[in-house]
Amino acid sequence: MTTVPRDAEEEHKIFDVRKGREGELAKVRRTLSRRDEGALLRMNCAHLDHEIRVTCEDGVLLQGAHASVVSHEDIELSDAGQQPLGSSQLTCVAYARSEIQIRGRASKHVVSGGDHQAALIREQKPVRRWRGLVGQRLAFKLHRRRETKVHIMMADVSDRGTDFMKLINAAMKPDVGLPPEDEVLASPGPTSGCRRMQPGMAGTCDHEAGQLLTMKSENMSYPAIAMEAGIRDMLWRLMVYVVKMRLVLLVFVQAAFILATVAGATRPSGADLRSQRCNAQFLKCKLPKGVTLERVDSLPAGSTYGEGAANLAYPTNPTNLPGSCALTFKVVSSPTSSYRVGVFLPDNWNERFLAVGNGGFGGGINWMDMAAGAHYGFATASTDTGHSSTTTDLAWGLNAPEKRIDWGWRSIHGAVQHGKAITKAYYARPIKYSYFSGCSTGGRQGLKEVQISPDSFDGALIGAAAWETDHLNNYVTQLGIFDLPTDSPGFINYMQFPVIGQEVIRQCDKADGVLDGIVSAPQLCNFDFGKLRCGAGSALSPSACFSNTQIETVKKIYGDWLSRTGEFLYTGMTLSSEFQWYTVLGGTAPTPFGVGYQRYFLYNDPDWPWQSFNDSAVQFAEKHDVSRATAAQYDISAFKKRGGKVLMYHGVADGLVPTKGSELYYNRTLQAMGPGIGDFFRLFLVPGMLHCLGTVVNAPWYFAAWSQASVLGTDAWSVPGFKDARHDALLALMDWTEKGRAPEEIVATTWTSPYVPSSGVLQQRPLCPYPKMAKWNGVGDVKVAANWRCK
Numbered sequence: 001m002t003t004v005p006r007d008a009e010e011e012h013k014i015f016d017v018r019k020g021r022e023g024e025l026a027k028v029r030r031t032l033s034r035r036d037e038g039a040l041l042r043m044n045c046a047h048l049d050h051e052i053r054v055t056c057e058d059g060v061l062l063q064g065a066h067a068s069v070v071s072h073e074d075i076e077l078s079d080a081g082q083q084p085l086g087s088s089q090l091t092c093v094a095y096a097r098s099e100i101q102i103r104g105r106a107s108k109h110v111v112s113g114g115d116h117q118a119a120l121i122r123e124q125k126p127v128r129r130w131r132g133l134v135g136q137r138l139a140f141k142l143h144r145r146r147e148t149k150v151h152i153m154m155a156d157v158s159d160r161g162t163d164f165m166k167l168i169n170a171a172m173k174p175d176v177g178l179p180p181e182d183e184v185l186a187s188p189g190p191t192s193g194c195r196r197m198q199p200g201m202a203g204t205c206d207h208e209a210g211q212l213l214t215m216k217s218e219n220m221s222y223p224a225i226a227m228e229a230g231i232r233d234m235l236w237r238l239m240v241y242v243v244k245m246r247l248v249l250l251v252f253v254q255a256a257f258i259l260a261t262v263a264g265a266t267r268p269s270g271a272d273l274r275s276q277r278c279n280a281q282f283l284k285c286k287l288p289k290g291v292t293l294e295r296v297d298s299l300p301a302g303s304t305y306g307e308g309a310a311n312l313a314y315p316t317n318p319t320n321l322p323g324s325c326a327l328t329f330k331v332v333s334s335p336t337s338s339y340r341v342g343v344f345l346p347d348n349w350n351e352r353f354l355a356v357g358n359g360g361f362g363g364g365i366n367w368m369d370m371a372a373g374a375h376y377g378f379a380t381a382s383t384d385t386g387h388s389s390t391t392t393d394l395a396w397g398l399n400a401p402e403k404r405i406d407w408g409w410r411s412i413h414g415a416v417q418h419g420k421a422i423t424k425a426y427y428a429r430p431i432k433y434s435y436f437s438g439c440s441t442g443g444r445q446g447l448k449e450v451q452i453s454p455d456s457f458d459g460a461l462i463g464a465a466a467w468e469t470d471h472l473n474n475y476v477t478q479l480g481i482f483d484l485p486t487d488s489p490g491f492i493n494y495m496q497f498p499v500i501g502q503e504v505i506r507q508c509d510k511a512d513g514v515l516d517g518i519v520s521a522p523q524l525c526n527f528d529f530g531k532l533r534c535g536a537g538s539a540l541s542p543s544a545c546f547s548n549t550q551i552e553t554v555k556k557i558y559g560d561w562l563s564r565t566g567e568f569l570y571t572g573m574t575l576s577s578e579f580q581w582y583t584v585l586g587g588t589a590p591t592p593f594g595v596g597y598q599r600y601f602l603y604n605d606p607d608w609p610w611q612s613f614n615d616s617a618v619q620f621a622e623k624h625d626v627s628r629a630t631a632a633q634y635d636i637s638a639f640k641k642r643g644g645k646v647l648m649y650h651g652v653a654d655g656l657v658p659t660k661g662s663e664l665y666y667n668r669t670l671q672a673m674g675p676g677i678g679d680f681f682r683l684f685l686v687p688g689m690l691h692c693l694g695t696v697v698n699a700p701w702y703f704a705a706w707s708q709a710s711v712l713g714t715d716a717w718s719v720p721g722f723k724d725a726r727h728d729a730l731l732a733l734m735d736w737t738e739k740g741r742a743p744e745e746i747v748a749t750t751w752t753s754p755y756v757p758s759s760g761v762l763q764q765r766p767l768c769p770y771p772k773m774a775k776w777n778g779v780g781d782v783k784v785a786a787n788w789r790c791k
Contacts, residue, residue: 270347271323274298277426278325278345286425287329291418294340296327301347304714306367312390313364318371320715323347325426328365331414337402339386339411343379343419344370345426350377352734353423353434355416355457357442357706358383359692360391360593361407368710369437375717376730378435379427381419383411394596399604401626408469408627409452412445416456433738437730439463439692439706440657443648447631447665450646454639459737461729462648463705464657464692467665468570469629470621472657473597475561475570477613480590482556490549494586499544500554501578503531505697506539508575512687514776518699519576520687521773522652527575529555557585563615571660576688579696580655593656601625634665634672639680646681647733647743649705649767651689653697659685666770683770684729684746694755700748700765704728711755719749720757727764744769747785766790 277283278298287293299305305326306317325345332338342365354376356369366382373380386406387396397404416434423431436446436457443465449456466472483492508525509515519525531538532554534545546554561569573581584591590610599608602621639646650662666683688699693708695701702708702719704727709716718728725731725741732743745766753759763783766774768790780787 271300273427274323274325274345274347278327283327283422283426286422288418288421290332292330292332294328294330296325299324299326305371307365311364311367312388312393313358313360313362313384314366314368316368316710316714318368318714321371322374324374327422329418329422331411331418333386333406333410333414334402336400337386337406339406339414340365340384341381341411341415341418342367342370342383343381343422344374345379345423346374346377348377349379349427351427351429351432352378353420353431354378354380355412355419355434355436356380356382357412357436357438357440357445358385359440359442359707361389361394361397361441361596362391363387363389363396363407368714369707371715372704372709372717373437379419379423379431381415383415385411392592392596394592394600395606397600397627398606404601404625404627404629408629409445409448412449413453413456416449416453433458433734435459435461435730435733435737437461437706440466442706443467444469444629444631447646448629450636450639450644451631451633454636454642454644457644459645459647459733461705461733462646464650464654464659465631465648465662465665466657467631468661469597469627470625471570471618471630472661473594473601474613474615474617474621475594476584477590477594477598477610477617478561478615479557479573479584480587480594481610481613483553483585484588484590486588488549489547490553492546492550492553492586494582496544496546497578497581497586499540500532500546501576503539504575504578507531512773512775513778514782516782517697518688519652519697522575525575557581561615563618569615569618571658571664573655574652574659576653577655577659579653580690583656583691601627634668636669636681637673640673640677643737644680645733645737647684647729647736648682649684649686649703649729651691651693651701652685652687653689653695653699654691656691663770678742678769682743684743684767685770685773686748686767687765687774689748695750698750698754698762700750700763701754702749703746703767704730712757716757721761722747722749745774745790 275298278296280293280296283296284293297305299321301321301323303321303324304317304319305321306314308317309315321344324347326343327345328340328342330338330340354373356366356373358364358366363384363386365384370380370382386403389396397407416436420431420434434457436449436459438444438446438461440463443462444467446457446460446462447465447467450460483490485491504522504525504527505517505519507527508519508522509517511522511524512520514520529551532540532546532551534540534542534547538545540546557573558575559572561572563569584593589595590613595608595610598610598613598617599606602617602625636644636646648662648666650657650659652659662683662685666681669681670677686699686701686703688695688697689701690696692706693701693711702712704718709718712720718731722728723731725735725743726745727747727749729746732746735741736743745768747764747766749764750762751757751759752762754762764785766785766788768774772790774788775791776782777787777789782788
């Protein structure tokens, strides 16, 4: 039979330093516990005058002595010569609950401050349990251990005559390798005929009954032992071992079954869980210090929930909810700031957590996107980012640095951490996977969390990320200034932007090989600005054409923003984004997304004149924007190493956050991390899609990303009629994260009436991992996704 030893505890102090008087018989005692049964103990002793081979604590070598085993309970140190032996160990075989004594005569300092490194001959008392016949052959081999050096002792193999023992090396794993050599030594005795063994060799020695045989392996990475007795003993012990194991296995299986049955019987689920735990008394006990429960509601299936008009950022309440527990709690983040978090805990929990992001500078819990997630079965969470406001209102940030920090990163981080904790407490089960979904500011929130807390999510769905706050929010101010003042010859009214958009479609639609009204490859279009110019050769009527000065304005909008010294500051707009330029251009002043940022985040001056803006604002923001919202870390290898996945997307027709911003982040990440980032990070560009959602050119735009369901209805979720990983980006992310199936395409959908699924599918088209793009096969219907390939 074979007995595999248990690993010994490493670097374990077993004796205290003791001082004794000269001539005194000093003792150090330790009672072994049952877990030490059969342990080999090695003790380093120091400061023993004329007693034992040691190294003094002060480094002076003393005259040495050998150690003899008096019994299995006592070890006596006796004088045995005048040999300077240096550092040494004392070894003995010990039984469970036996007492080890070290006695030092004429000792000034009796010490045994030692490390416990031992192989355990598990469940064996070597003297009694390993008796055999004369000439019986015993073998033992090495198994894995952690120690780099171990002493293995075997005792009293037989009580009659001479035993023959064979020592063999273990079969080590190829990638581990064997040590240079193994040394086999016998304890002192006239028949200690053991010899040194090379790796792979067998060594033998004769061994008299009653003597101890020590197999000593120096510098071996993974040594331990197992033993085999003679055939008769082996069969008997094997039978006993099998019976024991069957009994143990039977008991284990029965115990597991009982525990599972009891757990299943006692763990409530669904509505029962909600009736027992969806209450203030239970939930208050689960919140940490500094977190206050504000509201808790038990929602039967079909409920409507939210804060209505009081929620300035998300005034529409979701309807037809699945049965859920809804709660809101407040987190005090500093003496002058706090934020609120909303959580949905659905009855049909899928053992996963989903945090959803926010939009712009708005302050409000995003109940709509939380509700969509709850329909999948996610426990969902959202934060109000620490204030109450619409998406374009930044006045709350005036002289409020802590609130800006909440908006920048702290509130979403807290929502994730506290949301996870309350989820686990409510369901009394661990969370298998955690996800994030957000677009625009939400995309930035997700990227920031991935960068500062790689353990927060297993997968992140990141859309149109406004990730470079200190550059982007200054850029949109500069963008407005390109088109101002309104009485300048280069000013373009917002009503003229669609005219430019139509000309872009006329010139650039065919760049992808298909005339369908959708600009899919703006990077391949060599746009002729002369076609916008009034006069001969213009493609526009005199009432719709543009002057040379206005065309220069258009060129600035498409071009990258450079500092006065030529330094790159931010990307320009993409061809086909013109239909949404009205969000940042064409008014009487730059957008609040920019001017509000300068007034309330940078300069703390609500009257700061935008006319004084220049590119120095970027450097000022980099140094003084305390929100630290910018998510400009490109090496996210910590997230990758733990198996995290990022699925990023951006509408090619986005007129608020330039599409090229996502391309910039992707390319900088590629530069920082090198080739192969597609294993965990993929970017999908969406031709014809505006900022985060929607289209004006009937382009397939819907794939169940952040807030997309909210425009279909108050109870919409996933992709109506196509709830699968091929059409739903969140399901695709889950499939990638949990099953390793990376998305090679995601099919986007649009309907005859773009926001009304019941109007019927108009067309579908695959979205491709950047830099690939969808190519038509040249024969099939261009409105059918199967007729396109990512190339």
